[in-house]
Amino acid sequence: xxxxxxxxxxxxxxxxxxxxxxxxxxxxxxxxxxxxxxxxxxxxxxxxxxxxxxxxxxxxxxxxxxxxxxxxxxxxxxxxxxxxxxxxxxxxxxxxxxxxxxxxxxxxxxxxxxxxxxxxxxxxxxxxxxxxxxxxxxxxxxxxxxxxxxxxxxxxxxxxxxxxxxxxxxxxxxxxxxxxxxxxxxxxxxxxxxxxxxxxxxxxxxxxxxxxxxxxxxxxxxxxxxxxxxxxxxxxxxxxxxxxxxxxxxxxxxxxxxxxxxxxxxxxxxxxxxxxxxxxxxxxxxxxxxxxxxxxxxxxxxxxxxxxxxxxxxxxxxxxxxxxxxxxxxxxxxxxxxxxxxxxxxxxxxxxxxxxxxxxxxxxxxxxxxxxxxxxxxxxxxxxxxxxxxxxxxxxxxxxxxxxxxxxxxxxxxxxxxxxxxxxxxxxxxxxxxxxxxxxxxxxxxxxxxxxxxxxxxxxxxxxxxxxxxxxxxxxxxxxx
RNA sequence: GGCGCUGUAGCCAAGUGGUAAGGCAGAGGUCUGCAAAACCUCCAUUCACCGGUUCGAAUCCGGUCAGCGCCUCCA
Numbered sequence: 001x002x003x004x005x006x007x008x009x010x011x012x013x014x015x016x017x018x019x020x021x022x023x024x025x026x027x028x029x030x031x032x033x034x035x036x037x038x039x040x041x042x043x044x045x046x047x048x049x050x051x052x053x054x055x056x057x058x059x060x061x062x063x064x065x066x067x068x069x070x071x072x073x074x075x076x077x078x079x080x081x082x083x084x085x086x087x088x089x090x091x092x093x094x095x096x097x098x099x100x101x102x103x104x105x106x107x108x109x110x111x112x113x114x115x116x117x118x119x120x121x122x123x124x125x126x127x128x129x130x131x132x133x134x135x136x137x138x139x140x141x142x143x144x145x146x147x148x149x150x151x152x153x154x155x156x157x158x159x160x161x162x163x164x165x166x167x168x169x170x171x172x173x174x175x176x177x178x179x180x181x182x183x184x185x186x187x188x189x190x191x192x193x194x195x196x197x198x199x200x201x202x203x204x205x206x207x208x209x210x211x212x213x214x215x216x217x218x219x220x221x222x223x224x225x226x227x228x229x230x231x232x233x234x235x236x237x238x239x240x241x242x243x244x245x246x247x248x249x250x251x252x253x254x255x256x257x258x259x260x261x262x263x264x265x266x267x268x269x270x271x272x273x274x275x276x277x278x279x280x281x282x283x284x285x286x287x288x289x290x291x292x293x294x295x296x297x298x299x300x301x302x303x304x305x306x307x308x309x310x311x312x313x314x315x316x317x318x319x320x321x322x323x324x325x326x327x328x329x330x331x332x333x334x335x336x337x338x339x340x341x342x343x344x345x346x347x348x349x350x351x352x353x354x355x356x357x358x359x360x361x362x363x364x365x366x367x368x369x370x371x372x373x374x375x376x377x378x379x380x381x382x383x384x385x386x387x388x389x390x391x392x393x394x395x396x397x398x399x400x401x402x403x404x405x406x407x408x409x410x411x412x413x414x415x416x417x418x419x420x421x422x423x424x425x426x427x428x429x430x431x432x433x434x435x436x437x438x439x440x441x442x443x444x445x446x447x448x449x450x451x452x453x454x455x456x457x458x459x460x461x462x463x464x465x466x467x468x469x470x471x472x473x474x475x476x477x478x479x480x481x
Numbered sequence: 482g483g484c485g486c487u488g489u490a491g492c493c494a495a496g497u498g499g500u501a502a503g504g505c506a507g508a509g510g511u512c513u514g515c516a517a518a519a520c521c522u523c524c525a526u527u528c529a530c531c532g533g534u535u536c537g538a539a540u541c542c543g544g545u546c547a548g549c550g551c552c553u554c555c556a
Contacts, residue, residue: 377503
C-alpha cells in the first residue's frame, strides 16, 4: 500500500510517488535563528522526522534538507522593519553571525534532545547569496522582477499562479489594507527579492544592484532547487508559512522557469493552555525550560499522539497523561530486553499473531497521511498482548521479533526510544553494584519482616529515581526517565 | 472582510456511509508483607444542536450555535 499524503496544493490526500524511483527529496522550512527555540518549533521537525524515518524504513533513499535562516527575515513582512538577526545582535552586542551561530546551535541541541535526526543538509541563507542573486537576475530577465532604488521586487501581477497554494485570489487582496504602500514598489503586493542596505545595516553584500541583502522568501527557493533539483518531491512547513512565504517561493521558482515542489505539507500549530503561543503575550515555553523539567521523549510522544494537521493544545495535564502512557510503552520494551537473554528457545503463537497485527496496523496508519496517533494505538494494542505473553515465559524467537519491532517501529520510525531512555541514565557497574547491594540488604530486612526498613530503602531509592518492584523472581529495579 | 479548520466519554485522541480504536484518569478484582508493574472486568445506545438524503450517518447535504487558525511577527 502506498503512502498517502495530504497535499496542500490540491487539498486532497494523494498517493506519494517520488520523482525518481527509490529516492525522496524533502525540504522543510527551518527556523530563523534569533531567539531560543520554543515548544512550537518542535512540532514540524518531529512530524517531518517521522515522515523521513518512515520513508527510510520502507527502503527509500531520503535527502532531507532544512534551512537555517540567518539573514533577510524582517520584523515586518511589508518589506519594512529591521532584520531579526540584526535587531538581536544590537540587543546582545554581538555580530549578527554570532547571534545566528548561537541560536542555531541551541536549536540543534534541542532537536537532538527530541531525537530528531539531523538534516542531511542544513543550508544557511547567508552562505547562498550568489545563488539568490542569480535567481533574482533570472527573474528580472524574464520580466517578473524589477529594480527600484537599489532593491529588487517580484512583480506579483506578472504571475497569475500567485495564490494557488493558499487559495487566495490575489486580485481581491485590498491594496495597502494591511501593508503600508511603499513608494518604490509598482504594486503593494510585490515582495522583495533583494533589498538595498542602508548605511547602518550590518549584513551587506555586493550585488549587481548595489550593496544589499536578500529578501526572505528567495533563500528557500534557491536552496531547495540547488540541493533537491527541479520538481523535487516534498516541501513542508508550518501553516503560517503557507501565505505568503510558500506562495512566494512557488512564484519565484516557476516564474524563473523551474518546476517546483510536487507535494506540500503543512503542520498546524501548538497552543499553550488554550492560547496561541506568541512572543508578544509571553505565552511561550522554551524547549530548554521543558527539558529541564521533563524527559524530552514525553514531549515527543505528546506531540505525536495527535495528528499533525490538527491544532494541539499543550497542557500540564496532557503532558502528565503523555508521560504515563509513554512509560507503559517504554516499560514493555525494557521488559523484553530484560527477559530476552534468559528466554527459552521456541516461539509464542499469541505473540506472533500480535506482531503481525502490529506491523499491519502500524503501517496502515502511517501510510494514511502520517496518522501517528493511530500508529501509537497499534503499539499500545501490541503491548497489551506482549505483556500477557511475557507472563508465560515466551520463546526466544518471538521475543527477539518483539524487540526488533520496538527497535524498528518504536525507535526507528517514531523515534521514541533513544538509547538513553533504554539504559539507566547513570549506567555503569558502580550503579549496578550499589543498587544490588541495597536490594540485597533490603531482602534480608524483608526476610526478617522488618518492613519499616525495607520500605524505607525502597522509598529512598524511588526519590533518587530508582524504582524497585518485587516479583516472584526477586526484586527488579530500573531508573525512571 | 477573505481563506480555512474544529466541535467524539472527566481529560487527550483516532474513526469520513455499516453500526464508537487507543491512551490518561477513575471503580472493582488477581498478584503482593504493603506497594509497584502487569493482567482481568467496568467506564459514550452515543459522536455540539436542528432538519434532510439513505435500508443504514459521528461520517454526506442544508441551517444554527460555539471555538479556533491563517491573511500581521510567528513553527
